[in-house]
Amino acid sequence: MADQYKQAGVDVESGEKAVTAIKGMVASTYDQSVVDDIGGFGAMYSLQSHFAKYDNPVLVSGTDGVGTKLMLAIQANRHDTIGVDLVAMCANDILAQGAKPLFFLDYIGIGKLLPEEVKEIVSGVVMGCKQAGLSLIGGEMAEMPGIYKTGDYDLSGFAVGIADKKRLLKAENVREGDILIGLKSSGIHSNGFSLVRKIIDDAKLDVNKQYEGFNQPLIDELLTPTHLYYHYIKGIVESVALHAIANITGGGIADNLSRVIPDDLTAVISRHTWEVPTIFKKLQEWGNLDQSDMDLVFNQGIGMILVVPQEYEQAVTDYLSDAGQEYFEIGEVVKRDKQAVQLK
Known part of the structure; x- marks a missing residue:
C-alpha cells in the first residue's frame, strides 16, 4: 500500500525525514511556555506565566501568506528567506496592536516533498520566529500532487500574541x-x-x-x-x-x-x-x-x-x-x- 501511495505521488517516508530534519531548528525557537515538541496532534503553549502580568489578558492573532513573491523564490530556487516573509506578515500585524508575541504555526502545501528543500524553507521560518520573538510550536506539511506541480509550494502561517485589553493600540x-x-x-x-x-x-x-x-x-x-x-x-x-x-x-x-x-x-x-x-x-x-x-x-x-x-x-x-x-x-x-x- 505504501508503494501505491508513493506511486500516487505521496512519499510518507520523505515526510518523516523532513520532520526529523527540522526538529532541532524548530526547538531552538522554544521558550519556557512551550509544553511539548512537534509531532503531537495539537501544539500546546502554556499561558500560566503570562496571566500574572495582565489585568485583562487578550489573545491577539494574525494569519497570512507571502503572496506571489513566492513565485520569484521558486523560480530562483531560493527558499531560505521566504519563511522570514511569512512570519513577518503575521508578526508585524499583531505587534501593531500592542501584542507581545507568543507562538507561531506554519503550513506548507507542496507538490513533491523533498526533505532538504523543506528544511531550507523552515530555516527561514525559524529565523523569522527568532526575529519576531515567537516560538514555532507546530505546523503542517502536506504533499499534494495534482494541486501543486513538482517544484511548486505555498506557505501560510498563524501568529498569536498577548496584550492587556486596556493597553491595546488602536x-x-x-x-x-x-x-x-x-x-x-x-x-x-x-x-x-x-x-x-x-x-x-x-x-x-x-x-x-x-x-x-x-x-x-x-x-x-x-x-x-x-x-x-x-x-x-x-x-x-x-x-x-x-x-x-x-x-x-x-x-x-x-x-x-x-x-x-x-x-x-x-x-x-x-x-x-x-x-x-x-x-x-x-x-x-x-x-x-x-x-x-x-x-x-x-x-x-x-x-x-x-x-x-x-x-x-x-x-x-x-x-x-x-x-x-x-x-x-x-x-x-x-x-x-x-x-x-x-x-x-
Whole structure:
C-alpha cells in the first residue's frame, strides 16, 4: 500500500525525514511556555506565566501568506528567506496592536516533498520566529500532487500574541498633535508582487542582472526579506509612549494608516521627509507608474508607522536610535481635513 501511495505521488517516508530534519531548528525557537515538541496532534503553549502580568489578558492573532513573491523564490530556487516573509506578515500585524508575541504555526502545501528543500524553507521560518520573538510550536506539511506541480509550494502561517485589553493600540487612542514616525522598510517586503512580476515581464527585465543604482542583482533586491520590527520597538510597545501603530502592507501608507486614525482627525504626511529607496523608483520607471499607483501598492520605504504622543517624541526617537532602527519623522495628526490620510 505504501508503494501505491508513493506511486500516487505521496512519499510518507520523505515526510518523516523532513520532520526529523527540522526538529532541532524548530526547538531552538522554544521558550519556557512551550509544553511539548512537534509531532503531537495539537501544539500546546502554556499561558500560566503570562496571566500574572495582565489585568485583562487578550489573545491577539494574525494569519497570512507571502503572496506571489513566492513565485520569484521558486523560480530562483531560493527558499531560505521566504519563511522570514511569512512570519513577518503575521508578526508585524499583531505587534501593531500592542501584542507581545507568543507562538507561531506554519503550513506548507507542496507538490513533491523533498526533505532538504523543506528544511531550507523552515530555516527561514525559524529565523523569522527568532526575529519576531515567537516560538514555532507546530505546523503542517502536506504533499499534494495534482494541486501543486513538482517544484511548486505555498506557505501560510498563524501568529498569536498577548496584550492587556486596556493597553491595546488602536484608533481611539490617537489625539490631535500626535507625531508620526516612520520606520524604514527593508524593501518591497511582501506586498505588490503581482505588479512587480508584471513589470518584469513587460519590461523584459533580467532578474539576475545588476542594474544601475543597485549593488546586487535584481533578484536579491526583490527577495530581500520583510523587516521584523519586534526587537527594535518592544520597549516602546510595552510603555505608555505610543498611541497606535500602522503596519504598512497591501494598500500602501494611506490605506493602512487610515485604520488607526479616528473619524475626526487627519494624518498629514510630508513626502520630502524620507528618501524613497531605489527599488521603488526603478519599478515606477520600468512600469511607467504614476504616483497614485505607487501610493496604492507599495510601502515606498516606510514599513511601519508609530503614532506617538508629542511629549514622548524625544524618548521614542532616542530608543529607536539606541536599538539601531532607522526612522523618519514624517508628519503629524491634525483636525480632520477631508480624509483620514494626506500625503503631501
